[in-house]
Amino acid sequence: MKARTAFAVVLVGTLAVLSILVVRPFLDYLLAAMLVAFVLTPAQRRLAPEIGERVSALLLVAVTVVLFVGPAAFLVRAALEGVGDVPTSLSELPTFRSAERFVERTVGVQIGPQVSGFIESLGSMVAERSSGLASTGIHVFLGVLLFLFLLYYLLKDGDTLVRWAKDVTPLPEGVQNRLYGAAEEVTWAVLKGHVFVASLQGFVSGLGLFVLGVPDAAFWTVVMMFLAMVPIVGVAPVMGGATIYLVVEGRPLAAALLVVYGMTVVAITDDYLRALVIDKESSLHSGVVLLGVFGAAYFLGAIGIFVGPIVLALFKATVEVFSEYYDLV
Known part of the structure; x- marks a missing residue:
């Protein structure tokens, strides 16, 4: 192997590893953007000649927010708000009272105190890790923003990216x-x-x-x-x-x-x-x-x-x- 070839291989390999390390924290959002862009590309190709590539990409991103990101954010918010509404005792829940009576009649075991104690321990653990939850929330927020930006550019420049990949791939x-x-x-x-x-x-x-x-x-x-x-x-x-x-x-x-x-x-x-x-x-x-x-x-x-x-x-x-x-x- 020639020295220039060896140098090129080492350089490309090093940059590839560094690129993976850069992308890894948000790899799931990148993959999600690629998947959604793949699904929306046929619509992008139909709309682009009529209203332009930028406008059509923005329109499809807005549709994605309305159909997916918005409802998902609402569900997460509702779940987080519901944490504060959890009763101190599971016996307050009608569904749990019915299940408790059924288990007690069937196997003769009272599950209420054990499960209530587990829920209280779980609540204490969540409270102790509130800082970790805040950090996760920031990561998710940044990930969603990255997802939307990547989706826009993949829709607008996706065909250009595919042509570049074909040009640099050493296959017939x-x-x-x-x-x-x-x-x-x-x-x-x-x-x-x-x-x-x-x-x-x-x-x-x-x-x-x-x-x-x-x-x-x-x-x-x-x-x-x-x-x-x-x-x-x-x-x-x-x-x-x-x-x-x-x-x-x-x-x-x-x-x-x-x-x-x-x-x-x-x-x-x-x-x-x-x-x-x-x-x-x-x-x-x-x-x-x-x-x-x-x-x-x-x-x-x-x-x-x-x-x-x-x-x-x-x-x-x-x-x-x-x-x-x-x-x-």
């Missing part, structure tokens, strides 16, 4: 075009089959809770939208908990209706709608999705639920393209 043009096409195809497949169907399944499940009068149905609907993205787990924990709650509250007919609703309407949403939305051949195996969700969530946090399966799908597509062009198999 045909291979690159096939790679980008396969990446776009599998990303859409995962988003439709993993995110869209899961969100719709959570929403449909939440309708059942709302109709049957389960408390905090809106909150549990959001929870089920995320749980539905995790294979094997799905919406069953919340639906099962709601069924037990209805039984404890003396509403067996409502509990039976919820079970039937879950086994029919909710099950159809998961089994059949997923097959209609995406092509069977482009979907990932449930085991791969589960690995992507858990592994990426552990490494990246909440954004990993969305990004993990996409990364594994991109790896699969890349191997297939290279095998096709270079006879690796």
Whole structure:
């Protein structure tokens, strides 16, 4: 290896490591911006010739704030305000009193004092770490601002970035075009089959809770939208908990209706709608999705639920393209 080549490799490698260290604290927000920009790019390409690239990008960022960032901030604020409204004793909660009576009749154990003590300890721990919560709040605020700026520039200059990546990638043009096409195809497949169907399944499940009068149905609907993205787990924990709650509250007919609703309407949403939305051949195996969700969530946090399966799908597509062009198999 020539000295100039070795120097270039070392320099590029060093700068790459430094760049990773710079990006790492806000990597989840960067990935979120890239994912949302990917989804909104078709709209950007349609709007840009009509109203200009800058205006269309600003408009789509504003839509993102209205549809996602705004409601998310409202939920977080409501949750933080609700911390001060937690009762000093769980016995004040009607739902907990019903559950306590049910457990006591069934197994003869009083759970009220133990759980109340745990809640008090948890509250003390949260109070002691208030400074850490404030630091986290500042980080989230900066991350959201960064997300919005990155989303704007990815929408406005995304095509330029892709052309630059193609220019500096040492692969034949045909291979690159096939790679980008396969990446776009599998990303859409995962988003439709993993995110869209899961969100719709959570929403449909939440309708059942709302109709049957389960408390905090809106909150549990959001929870089920995320749980539905995790294979094997799905919406069953919340639906099962709601069924037990209805039984404890003396509403067996409502509990039976919820079970039937879950086994029919909710099950159809998961089994059949997923097959209609995406092509069977482009979907990932449930085991791969589960690995992507858990592994990426552990490494990246909440954004990993969305990004993990996409990364594994991109790896699969890349191997297939290279095998096709270079006879690796």
